Amino acid sequence: MSGQSDLVVRSDEDGLALLTLNRPDRLNALNVPLFEQLRKHIQDIASDKSVECVILRGAGRCFSAGHDLGDIAEGEDTPSPGWHSETLRMMEKLPKPVIAAVHSHCYTGALEVALAADFIVASDDAKFGDTHAKWALTPIWGMSQRLPRRVGIATAKRMMFTAETVRAEEALQIGLCEKVFPAAEFHNRIIDFARVIMENSVFSHAANKRLLEATDAQALDMGLQWEIMENEGIGPDAHKRIQAFMKK
Missing domain, CATH: 3.90.226.10 (2-enoyl-CoA Hydratase; Chain A, domain 1)
Known part of the structure; x- marks a missing residue:
């Protein structure tokens, strides 16, 4: 090894x-x-x-x-x-x-x-x-x-x-x-x-880590605003994941 x-x-x-x-x-x-x-x-x-x-x-x-x-x-x-x-x-x-x-x-x-x-x-x-x-x-x-x-x-x-x-x-x-x-x-x-x-989205994991990092220990209102203004949107695999779920 x-x-x-x-x-x-x-x-x-x-x-x-x-x-x-x-x-x-x-x-x-x-x-x-x-x-x-x-x-x-x-x-x-x-x-x-x-x-x-x-x-x-x-x-x-x-x-x-x-x-x-x-x-x-x-x-x-x-x-x-x-x-x-x-x-x-x-x-x-x-x-x-x-x-x-x-x-x-x-x-x-x-x-x-x-x-x-x-x-x-x-x-x-x-x-x-x-x-x-x-x-x-x-x-x-x-x-x-x-x-x-x-x-x-x-x-x-x-x-x-x-x-x-x-x-x-x-x-x-x-x-x-x-x-x-x-x-x-x-x-x-x-x-x-x-x-x-x-099993979950690598896009979401990366975006969520950045969001949590940026707002850790900050005031709630500041964090809520950051979540809205700095939101990274929908990942490239979102539609594929949703369609797979809808077909079940």
């Missing part, structure tokens, strides 16, 4: 792009070389019209144990300030749905990566946490912005201040993830879920 240098592996299945974090011997700990490959895949997918949906997942025992502490201790050599955050923002703005498929560990930097997806789907053995405070660190990949938008500011504070582990059932309850599937069936269930999304 890949060589040792493939720290993020891409495989495509009929319009579905699967990106796999591939450092299983290090629990997919996130370092600069891995992020460089992730960024390249994101750039390629952005211009690849054959891709309708993206799943981001981890190889081996877990999604990712988080930012590689060894790299932090040694002092990372990044291409530019904010480079990690910029890479995740590029993924977040892809004009197609991105699903983070989280099994087992998803801590700190890994959670920041998952939060940059449109939403998280978890296996029932998933464990989430933000341990920045445990190591006297502060977030620079987006935790302080995306986590409260996902779960609310009080719950975000609880997770950030306590560094406690949130298991899949609670993650579903607080809105951190959107669905939980049994670990034994996780791969097949996540693929099936992505296929449900892909």
